[in-house]
Amino acid sequence: MGQLNEGLVYTDEKCTGCNRCISVCPVLQANRAVTENGENKVLVDGDACIHCGACMDVCHHQARRYRDDTGRFFEDLKRGEKISLLVAPAFIANYPDKYGQILGYLKSLGVNHIISVSFGADITTWGYLNYITRNDFRGGISQPCPAIVDYIERYVPELVPKLVPVHSPLMCGAIYIKKYMGISDKLAFISPCIAKKSEMERPQNQNYVSYNVTFGHLMERLNGINLSGYNATDEIEYGLGSLYPQPGGLKENVEHFLGRDVMVRQIEGENHAYEYLEAYAQRVGNRRPLPFMVDALNCGGGCIYGTATEPGNACNDDILFEIHKQRTAPRGKKKKNPWDREAAHDVRLKRFNEQFKDLKLEDFLCTYTAKDARPARADSKKLEEVFRSMEKITEKERNINCGACGYGTCKAMAQAVCGGFNKIENCIYYVKKRLEAEKESINQMTRHLQERQEAKEGKYQEILLEFERIQRAISELAKGNQECAQDATQMAGAMAGMADFSSLLKTSVDHVTASVQGYDAINEDIVKISNQTRMLALNAGIEAARSGEAGKGFTVIANRVRDLAEQTNGTIANGKRQSDSIIPAMEELGEETVHFLENVGNINDGITALAAGSQEIAAKAEEIEHLVDRILGQMADVIKE
Secondary structure (H helix, E strand, O other): OOOEOOOOEEEOOOOOOOOHHHHHOOOHHHEEEEEEOOEEEEEEEOOOOOOOOHHHHHOOOOOEEEOOOHHHHHHHHHOOOOEEEEEOHHHHHHOOOOHHHHHHHHHHOOOOOEEEHHHHHHHHHHHHHHHHHHHOOOOEEOOOOHHHHHHHHHHOHHHHHHEOOEOOHHHHHHHHHHHHOOOOOEEEEEEOOOOHHHHHOOHHHOOOEEEEEEHHHHHHHHOOOOOOOOOOOOOOOOOHHHHOOOOOHHHHHHHHHHOOOOOEEEEEOHHHHHHHHHHHHHHHHOOOOOOOEEEEEOOOOOHHHOOOOOHHHHHOOHHHHHHHHHHHOOOOOOOOOOOOOOOOHHHHHHHHHHHOOOOOHHHHEOOOOOOOOOOOOOOHHHHHHHHHHOOOOOOOHHHOOOOOOOOOOHHHHHHHHHHOOOOHHHOHHHHHHHHHHHHHHHHHHHHHHHHHHHHHHHHHHHHHHHHHHHHHHHHHHHHHHHHHHHHHHHHHHHHHHHHHHHHHHHHHHHHHHHHHHHHHHHHHHHHHHHHHHHHHHHHHHHHHHHHOHHHHHHHHHHHHHHHHHHHHHHHHHHHHHHHHHHHHHHHHHHHHHHHHHHHHHHHHHHHHHHHHHHHHHHHHHHHHHHHHHHHHHHHHHHHHO
16 A cells, blocks of 8 residues: 555545545545544545546545646756657647647747657557557557556556557657657656656656646646747647547547558546456457457547646537647648558558658567556455444345445445455445434433433422422421520510619628628627616616615616616527528528529520521521522423423
């Protein structure tokens, strides 16, 4: 396998991988299906391609292009290289009103000689006739078309011995210029053909023609240049070889000299020529009768509509009129003119040989090499594996032959896959089967998802009910919590009032304690006074006793005073005992009141915190309630979907 896209024909970025190029290509391995950056492309294997141009004709995306030497030709002219031109007769036919100006312009750039290849075509005809008659070579295949020669050497090598070993008109003209005219310039061919470059590069031809300057690229190069001031005429007279570019041109030349008694098989066109060669190989192998020779051209319209001509010329009948004019134009009135149609065929041939009597046939002979580049046929086991990988099991499936892959048959596609030239993903049947399998898989997944969705919807309904219960509970909690917060606030107010009352009670207890303690002090003073009174009463009683009868009344008073003092002391003592029990109780009450105040404060702080917490809980409950509302709404939307 060669480097992809490195040959004369290549694929550019506009390729869509549509396979149309594969469908017309006569070579299985010339097109390689690849994937680049996720996109399908069909690239060209330069070593396998025969440059027939069929892919360029059929590509609607204009993604197939070709390389030639036009750019290098102009660069070398500019550098002063000595270059002479060989001009294909098809150039004059394609540009009958412009060719003189174009050639004149090229001569102004430095081109030395301008020579028509029609003269080389006359030499080729002369060489064919002489080689065939000398060697009794029947059934030979003409070789002016390098695409035909390349195909035979690589893909029908058993026909190589049937190629007439005479150079093409281009090479015959180049050899004549170099060997017989002594021109040492580099030669550039104004060419209608991409494949001519491969002919120029054949080892035996490399010293002759240096540039393949194609019509299409030349006209692109000259676009916008004013050519009106230039003119040039051919330096060698045209011969009947001017007819070579059209289909049957060689046949007409042969018949001109040998008559119509000889059978020349005319074959042209990419759609037919290569199938014919395969069939012809079988005919040769079966030793069946062969024609005098086979005039084979790759292009259906001949070289005048060659692979490197401008696309718009394919429908231009003016080109055919120009060829017809060259066919019917007088060939001069010289005696012994080989083109004289009034002369007998044997006379024409004699005169023709006389014209080229100074030429050596050996100078214009060439050789061919059987290269046999046909891909190895996959064995039945490998082919079976590929068919199964393409999901083609039955004979019917293996003979659908829809052609969407670009190949004519499913077997050809399988062979291409075996050879690594294509991939099973480019088989539309395989893709269809895979899509059907994917579709069924998706259907199963859809059914499974529907079942899961239905189950999920039931679960959603249950969850919705649970959320609704949660929502109600949260609402009730929020409401109860709000009431609790209000009650806690009221309790906090009441506890604050109780704290104030307790504070007043403590003050009152302190006052009572102080009063009781003051009462004790007064009692002590009373006790002192009572004791003094008692002592005075005692003294008064003693004095009254001393006084006798006179003191009896006073004694009674003194006794009463003493009794009163005793009662007072008893009362005071009793009050003292009460005071002694009251004061500790009041002190204990005061301490308890202090503890009570502390507890009231703590409780009040707790109730205040409870009220604040209840308010915060109420706020969070409200947030949760809103969240639950949103979840319920979203779940309802999911169920609807």
